[in-house]
Amino acid sequence: MSMIEFSQVGKSFGAFQALTDVSLKVEAGERVVVCGPSGSGKSTLIRCVNGLERHDSGRIQVNGIELTESASALLKIRRDVGMVFQQFNLFPHLTAIENCILAPKKALGMSDADARDLARKYLDRVRILNQADKYPVQLSGGQQQRVAIARALCMNPKAMLFDEPTSALDPEMIGEVLDVMIDLAQSGMTMICVTHEMSFARRVADRVVFVDHGRIVETASPEDFFQSPKTDRAKAFIKQVLHG
Amino acid sequence: MNFNVDVFWAALSSWAFFKGALITLALAVVSHATAIAISVPMAVVIRGRPSLLRGSITAYIGFFRAAPTLLLLLFVWNALPQFIPIFRQAWFTPFLAAWIALALNEAAYQVEINRSALQAVDAGQTAAGEALGLTRFHVLRYVVLPQAARIAVAPTVNEFITLLKITSLASVISLQELMTVTQVTVARTFQFTEHYAAALIYYLAMVYALMAVQKRIEKSFSWANRAAATKDTPAIAVPVQR
Ligand SMILES: Nc1ncnc2c1ncn2[C@@H]1O[C@H](COP(=O)(O)OP(=O)(O)OP(=O)(O)O)[C@@H](O)[C@H]1O
Ligand SMILES: [Mg+2]
Numbered sequence: 001m002s003m004i005e006f007s008q009v010g011k012s013f014g015a016f017q018a019l020t021d022v023s024l025k026v027e028a029g030e031r032v033v034v035c036g037p038s039g040s041g042k043s044t045l046i047r048c049v050n051g052l053e054r055h056d057s058g059r060i061q062v063n064g065i066e067l068t069e070s071a072s073a074l075l076k077i078r079r080d081v082g083m084v085f086q087q088f089n090l091f092p093h094l095t096a097i098e099n100c101i102l103a104p105k106k107a108l109g110m111s112d113a114d115a116r117d118l119a120r121k122y123l124d125r126v127r128i129l130n131q132a133d134k135y136p137v138q139l140s141g142g143q144q145q146r147v148a149i150a151r152a153l154c155m156n157p158k159a160m161l162f163d164e165p166t167s168a169l170d171p172e173m174i175g176e177v178l179d180v181m182i183d184l185a186q187s188g189m190t191m192i193c194v195t196h197e198m199s200f201a202r203r204v205a206d207r208v209v210f211v212d213h214g215r216i217v218e219t220a221s222p223e224d225f226f227q228s229p230k231t232d233r234a235k236a237f238i239k240q241v242l243h244g
Numbered sequence: 245m246n247f248n249v250d251v252f253w254a255a256l257s258s259w260a261f262f263k264g265a266l267i268t269l270a271l272a273v274v275s276h277a278t279a280i281a282i283s284v285p286m287a288v289v290i291r292g293r294p295s296l297l298r299g300s301i302t303a304y305i306g307f308f309r310a311a312p313t314l315l316l317l318l319f320v321w322n323a324l325p326q327f328i329p330i331f332r333q334a335w336f337t338p339f340l341a342a343w344i345a346l347a348l349n350e351a352a353y354q355v356e357i358n359r360s361a362l363q364a365v366d367a368g369q370t371a372a373g374e375a376l377g378l379t380r381f382h383v384l385r386y387v388v389l390p391q392a393a394r395i396a397v398a399p400t401v402n403e404f405i406t407l408l409k410i411t412s413l414a415s416v417i418s419l420q421e422l423m424t425v426t427q428v429t430v431a432r433t434f435q436f437t438e439h440y441a442a443a444l445i446y447y448l449a450m451v452y453a454l455m456a457v458q459k460r461i462e463k464s465f466s467w468a469n470r471a472a473a474t475k476d477t478p479a480i481a482v483p484v485q486r
Contacts, residue, residue, distance in 0.1 A: 052371050079377035089372035093390045093467045102386055103376035135467040148372075155376060 001064050003028045003159050003190045004049055009058035011044055011214075018044045019055070019214045028158070031191045033201040033222070036211035037237055042194040045211060046161050049192065050081045063158055079107060082152030086164040088144040090136040096123065096147045097132040100154045108155070115154070122150040126180045142173030146180055159190035166197060196241050198226060210234045251435050255442035264425035265446040267339070271421060272408040275343050279350035280400070286351065287358030288384065301355075308352035313345070314413050320345040321417040338419035342411070350407055357403060361396035362388060394465040401458040405451055422446055 004026040011019040018041045026032050034042050047053040048060060051067055051074045060067040062077045091099050100119035104110040110118070123129040126146040136144050145165055152160060162181065166174045178200050185191055185204035195201065201208055201222045208225040210218040210233075218225065218234050229235045255261055286301045308316075321341040325331040365388050373383035412423035426443040430436055 047371075050375055052375060075377055075379065078375060081375075083372075083375035085368060085372060087368055089366075089368040091369065091372070091387055091391075093394075093465075103373075103378055106382045106386065107377045107379075137467065137469070151376070 002026060002061070003030070003063055004192065005059075005061045006045075006048075007059045009048060009055045009060060011041075011048060011053060011055045011057075017214055019048070022058070022214075022216055024209065024216065026159070026190060026192060028190050029188050030206050031185050031189075031193070031204050033205040033208045034192060034194045034211060035196055035201075035208060035237070035241075036217075037240075040211045041214040042211050043163050044214075046083075046163050046192055046194055049161055050078050050083060052083075075107075079155055080158045081161060082155060082157035082159070083161045084145070084148050084152055084163070084165045086168050088136070088141070088148045088168070090144050090148055090151070092136050095133050095135055096128065096139070096150075099136070099147060100151045103151070104154050118154050119150070122153045123147070125153070125183075126150045127176075140173060141169045142176045145169065145173075145177045149177075149180055149184070153184075157189075159192070160184065162191065162193040162195065164194050164196075166195065198222075198241065202226070210237065212237075247437050247441075248435065251433075252438040252441055255429065255439050256445060260425050260429070261422065261442055261446065264420060264422035265450065267420060268408065268411050268422040268446075269450055271339065271342055271346065271411045271414065271419070272404065275346035275350055275411075276354075276404050276407055278343070278347035279354045282347070282351040283354040283358050284389075286355045287362055290355070290359060291362055305352045305355055308349050311349070313349050313410055314416060316345040316349055317342060317413055317417055338414065338417045341417055342414040342419050346407065346410065346414075350403070353403060354400070357396050357399045358392070361392040361399075364395050365391045394462075394468060397458060397461050397465075401454060401461075405454060408450060408454075409447065 002025045004024070006022050006024040009019055009022040010017070022045060024032075024045075034045060036042050044053055048055045048067075049062060055067070063080050065073050065077055065080075067073060067077055090096075091102070094102065097116065097119050100123065101110075101112070101115035104115040104118060105112065120129060120132065123132050126149050128143055128146045128150070131139060131143060131147075136147070139147065149165075165181065166177050169177065174197070178197060181191075181193070181200065182204055191204075193200070193205075205222045208220055208222050209216055210220075210225065210229075210231075212233050218229065218231050220230070225234070226238060229238055286304075289295075289298050290301050290305075292298060321338065324341070325336065330336075369387050369391065370383055373387040374380075378386070411421055414421055415424035415427060418424065422443055426439050430439050433439070
């Protein structure tokens with residue numbers, strides 16, 4: 001059983017077809033990097049995994065649970081899959097540690113003390129425990145994104161989704177977030193990352209999936225993809241990423 | 245023009261004026277509190293999918309915005325007891341009638357404030373809450389509402405100030421609020437300026453007190469503001485990055 005499996009998934013926004021015939025299997029422990037031009041459907045694809053966008057054809061299974069209209073299946077999947085967003089999306093009215101304990105307490109029914117212990121463990125792991133009582137507005141972008149990763153990890157997810165986690169960051173903060181992600185990848189976490197960070201892809205990805213116009217156009221190892229892309233569109237894309 | 249300061253002071257310090265002001269304030273507070281309690285769920289529903297309930301709420305808002313407040317007051321006080329016998333009993337006072345009329349009316353305005361406050365909370369907040377596996381109710385309760393509340397404070401206080409002044413309409417159903425007391429006294433004494441001035445002072449005092457309350461509430465949302473938030477947290481130096 002794959003951790004995440006898309007079979008011929010389609011998704012449209014009104015008349016606009018955002019995903020077409022997307023099939024993808026991600027095994028437990030696998031790291032997949034998704035890349036492609038702006039507007040190609042990367043966010044839509046990754047947001048379909050946990051039902052933030054609902055697919056309208058094909059099948060999606062996560063950890064053996066099929067993503068259907070069923071609200072309980074949806075909640076189960078979301079509790080198994082963590083997500084990190086481009087804009088961090090920390091809850092601004094809660095401190096770093098309160099951001100981390102909200103879901104374990106409300107969704108898993110954990111006690112406050114247990115949730116705090118867990119949160120401290122993960123805040124420490126992303127090296128931001130000393131800022132635990134700060135509000136998001138008091139933290140830098142890189143710090144906020146690390147808190148967001150800790151918040152997702154506090155649900156003990158079986159897989160993690162990252163949607164361009166470093167593209168809203170100042171260049172000097174990208175490294176601290178990538179380090180945390182690399183650390184996570186090396187610990188065996190199943191990951192799907194939308195990112196254009198080639199260094200990250202080279203270092204940890206098992207596969208690179210190239211998306212264009214809502215279709216998976218090419219799937220390859222990072223080496224093959226960046227050295228010798230097969231399709232013209234991937235070639236053009238890589239050239240642009242390298243020089244842009 | 246002659247202004248008799250003694251009359252003015254006597255009015256200002258009289259029990260009648262003080263009690264009138266208290267009734268005004270109490271009526272505004274209970275009406276607005278009720279309006280808020282009704283309008284928060286209404287705002288949540290009208291932001292949701294089309295449904296019979298959503299349609300009814302939209303109709304409610306349209307109706308209570310169109311109906312003049314004065315007419316509502318008169319209707320609740322005079323006409324309601326004719327339709328529904330229990331309102332004929334002694335417990336149905338002008339205060340209760342005004343409370344019902346003003347709350348129903350105010351809810352139609354407050355719902356618009358709530359709706360735009362909910363709208364102003366970034367969609368990424370809901371996405372983050374849902375991605376964590378929180379139920380829709382938990383996302384609303386712990387993620388969206390606390391942020392919407394902050395946005396709603398200023399317009400809600402404005403609305404309350406308007407409502408405080410609108411309570412004077414309840415004089416038509418003989419509620420002994422501040423303006424009724426003033427009118428009655430003026431009719432008896434013909435000393436307009438002194439009594440109007442005293443009433444004005446009460447209204448001004450109430451509104452200024454409210455504005456101070458608003459400041460305090462806004463301050464309590466310290467998380468929204470780096471400088472204020474820093475004050476409450478232990479003295480670890482916060483490097484100002486970005
Ligand atoms: N809610 C929506 N309603 C309508 N169209 C949408 C919606 N969300 C996305 N789209 C469209 O779907 C297409 C794919 O969007 P998506 O956000 O998945 O692209 P992306 O590959 O993540 O792009 P980027 O690199 O800019 O983040 C885009 O053309 C976008 O305009
Ligand atoms: Mg995107």
